[in-house]
Amino acid sequence: xxxxxxxxxxxxxxxxxxxxxxxxxxxxxxxxxxxxxxxxxxxxxxxxxxxxxxxxxxxxxxxxxxxxxxxxxxxxxxxxxxxxxxxxxxxxxxxxxxxxxxxxxxxxxxxxxxxxxxxxxxxxxxxxxxxxxxxxxxxxxxxxxxxxxxxxxxxxxxxxxxxxxxxxxxxxxxxxxxxxxxxxxxxxxxxxxxxxxxxxxxxxxxxxxxxxxxxxxxxxxxxxxxxxxxxxxxxxxxxxxxx
Amino acid sequence: xxxxxxxxxxxxxxxxxxxxxxxxxxxxxxxxxxxxxxxxxxxxxxxxxxxxxxxxxxxxxxxxxxxxxxxxxxxxxxxxxxxxxxxxxxxxxxxxxxxxxxxxxxxxxxxxxxxxxxxxxxxxxxxxxxxxxxxxxxxxxxxxxxxxxxxxxxxxxxxxxxxxxxxxxxxxxxxxxxxxxxxxxxxxxxxxxxxxxxxxxxxxxxxxxxxxxxxxxxxxxxxxxxxxxxxxxxxxxxxxxxxxxxxxxxxxxxxxxxxxxxxxxxxxxxxxxxxxxxxxxxxxxxxxxxxxxxxxxxxxxxxxxxxxxxxxxxxxxxxxxxxxxxxxxxxxxxxxxxxxxxxxxxxxxxxxxxxxxxxxxxxxxxxxxxxxxxxxxxxxxxxxxxx
Ligand SMILES: Nc1ncnc2c1ncn2[C@@H]1O[C@H](COP(=O)(O)OP(=O)(O)O)[C@@H](O)[C@H]1O
Ligand SMILES: [Mg+2]
Numbered sequence: 001x002x003x004x005x006x007x008x009x010x011x012x013x014x015x016x017x018x019x020x021x022x023x024x025x026x027x028x029x030x031x032x033x034x035x036x037x038x039x040x041x042x043x044x045x046x047x048x049x050x051x052x053x054x055x056x057x058x059x060x061x062x063x064x065x066x067x068x069x070x071x072x073x074x075x076x077x078x079x080x081x082x083x084x085x086x087x088x089x090x091x092x093x094x095x096x097x098x099x100x101x102x103x104x105x106x107x108x109x110x111x112x113x114x115x116x117x118x119x120x121x122x123x124x125x126x127x128x129x130x131x132x133x134x135x136x137x138x139x140x141x142x143x144x145x146x147x148x149x150x151x152x153x154x155x156x157x158x159x160x161x162x163x164x165x166x167x168x169x170x171x172x173x174x175x176x177x178x179x180x181x182x183x184x185x186x187x188x189x190x191x192x193x194x195x196x197x198x199x200x201x202x203x204x205x206x207x208x209x210x211x212x213x214x215x216x217x218x219x220x221x222x223x224x225x226x227x228x229x230x231x232x233x234x235x236x237x238x239x240x241x242x243x
Numbered sequence: 244x245x246x247x248x249x250x251x252x253x254x255x256x257x258x259x260x261x262x263x264x265x266x267x268x269x270x271x272x273x274x275x276x277x278x279x280x281x282x283x284x285x286x287x288x289x290x291x292x293x294x295x296x297x298x299x300x301x302x303x304x305x306x307x308x309x310x311x312x313x314x315x316x317x318x319x320x321x322x323x324x325x326x327x328x329x330x331x332x333x334x335x336x337x338x339x340x341x342x343x344x345x346x347x348x349x350x351x352x353x354x355x356x357x358x359x360x361x362x363x364x365x366x367x368x369x370x371x372x373x374x375x376x377x378x379x380x381x382x383x384x385x386x387x388x389x390x391x392x393x394x395x396x397x398x399x400x401x402x403x404x405x406x407x408x409x410x411x412x413x414x415x416x417x418x419x420x421x422x423x424x425x426x427x428x429x430x431x432x433x434x435x436x437x438x439x440x441x442x443x444x445x446x447x448x449x450x451x452x453x454x455x456x457x458x459x460x461x462x463x464x465x466x467x468x469x470x471x472x473x474x475x476x477x478x479x480x481x482x483x484x485x486x487x488x489x490x491x492x493x494x495x496x497x498x499x500x501x502x503x504x505x506x507x508x509x510x511x512x513x514x515x516x517x518x519x520x521x522x523x524x525x526x527x528x529x530x531x532x533x534x535x536x537x538x539x540x541x542x543x544x545x546x547x548x549x550x551x552x553x554x555x556x557x558x559x560x561x562x563x564x565x566x567x568x569x570x571x572x573x574x575x576x577x578x579x580x581x582x583x584x585x586x587x588x589x590x591x592x593x594x595x596x597x598x599x600x601x602x603x604x605x606x607x608x609x610x611x612x613x614x615x616x617x618x619x620x621x622x623x624x625x626x627x628x629x630x
Contacts, residue, residue, distance in 0.1 A: 156345075
């Protein structure tokens with residue numbers, strides 16, 4: 001399972017740290033100030049999660065099949081150029097992507113989702129594609145020689161053996177995604193970015209933290225979720241996490 | 244039966260066309276193992292892969308049991324042909340059970356049947372099903388993986404098998420063991436097998452027939468014994484090695500060269516009787532002494548029998564070695580060298596004395612095929628002159 005392992009000494013240090021922070025927070029009455037935003041936090045976290053789920057889900061739903069299609073021998077001549085295009089796509093900063101999508105989709109949730117999807121698409125496509133290409137040729141030959149149809153070969157041999165690499169792509173993509181979602185606020189997409197950016201603008205550190213801390217927790221949570229999915233879904237025989 | 248008819252494969256490469264197989268014609272009779280043998284790059288694998296159409300032929304046909312496979316659906320065709328690739332190719336994402344069950348499941352067997360089959364096959368290669376069914380390939384040694392590779396190909400009981408250097412990736416000791424296991428299975432299963440190897444010793448051991456390839460051409464297609472006795476040209480001769488006469492030894496069993504109804508003496512026989520028997524049979528050295536169960540326990544030497552009075556039981560020597568009727572002559576020769584003797588008593592499976600094998604008998608047997616050949620060659624020569 002994906003559990004961070006703590007050494008006892010480290011645990012002790014952590015406890016002391018938490019205790020001291022608690023004291024400082026109490027002295028300055030920060031907790032009360034923080035809790036002042038609790039309603040906003042809950043509402044905006046919901047919006048935030050919605051953005052992650054929709055754009056991340058779309059990126060997976062588009063990226064995985066696209067990677068699979070590009071890895072088929074019949075379109076392989078296209079694949080490298082397609083990868084080049086996607087590669088150029090990643091060199092564009094995500095903020096610029098959001099700005100671009102706003103320029104032709106206006107403001108709101110739709111351009112935010114669109115921009116986020118585009119920004120997290122590449123790692124998924126690339127890892128799906130290379131993961132499938134890296135399945136050893138002799139496994140494919142064995143599968144073909146045994147009498148599997150191309151589809152059976154894809155489902156029973158190629159994808160299971162590429163899954164670990166594919167999941168690595170999804171993990172990277174969602175990390176990018178969660179990290180970019182706060183920017184969605186800038187084009188009217190909502191989310192915890194609202195607290196962060198407003199907090200910065202108004203010079204209210206607690207407000208900013210009210211956005212930043214849940215954002216960070218969400219990022220860790222999403223990463224753990226993906227890791228757990230990989231642990232469960234990647235077949236045991238090819239899963240380095242399950243030795 | 245596999246029939247290969249004028250099969251040619253030309254690969255188009257950047258450096259121009261490469262003829263990997265050049266008008267190959269041959270036939271593998273039902274139930275036999277045919278070994279495709281030759282140096283690296285001579286077209287063995289290409290020829291093999293044209294049988295299940297992993298490599299589509301440039302021209303020519305492959306017939307299986309008389310049926311032309313050219314127009315057949317490749318997926319259906321391949322499910323009828325067991326295929327063992329050189330790299331073993333077990334699917335790492337599947338358990339051993341799932342690997343073995345792949346073809347039966349493609350063929351739509353029900354669960355109980357393919358599970359029972361996987362268990363049966365593991366038993367057959369001496370891998371404990373209770374341990375191995377649920378393991379993954381990476382948890383197996385090379386030899387164990389190779390065994391699983393072979394039984395996976397056997398799972399749906401295909402009449403025809405293609406094996407590309409199936410025992411290549413394995414140490415020599417384990418290779419011998421797996422080869423022996425496989426031959427034992429083949430004795431019962433009687434599959435029609437095309438088997439690629441680059442090792443003459445493996446070929447001689449496994450093959451009913453050997454096809455020698457050189458740069459895409461089939462040079463000689465013959466039984467191992469004929470191939471070793473009569474290599475068709477210098478290439479084959481050098482490929483089979485200059486110890487080819489020794490290699491033939493392993494092809495011949497003691498039973499084939501044994502001197503049947505060889506006499507023996509018992510404890511109670513007189514030395515005089517023993518000497519008379521040796522005289523009659525022209526034995527210059529000794530005669531075998533057997534016990535009540537007809538098992539050889541010693542020998543009486545001719546010198547002793549000639550010069551001494553008394554009973555065999557009082558004047559015999561212990562046996563240094565015996566040969567078994569199923570042993571091959573290589574073992575016999577080795578025993579003879581080890582024990583500095585020119586003859587060995589032979590026993591059957593019950594341990595009883597059935598005759599003896601002598602150095603002269605071995606030489607004579609091996610020489611006979613050479614003589615037969617030179618006789619027919621001489622006859623042909625005469626016939627040619629007469630025309
Ligand atoms: N896919 C291919 N493309 C081009 N040339 C090939 C291909 N496969 C085999 N060859 C060439 O065909 C010849 C025979 O190869 P192969 O049948 O693999 O030999 P062997 O199995 O006897 O070692 C070699 O010269 C090899 O380079
Ligand atoms: Mg080869």
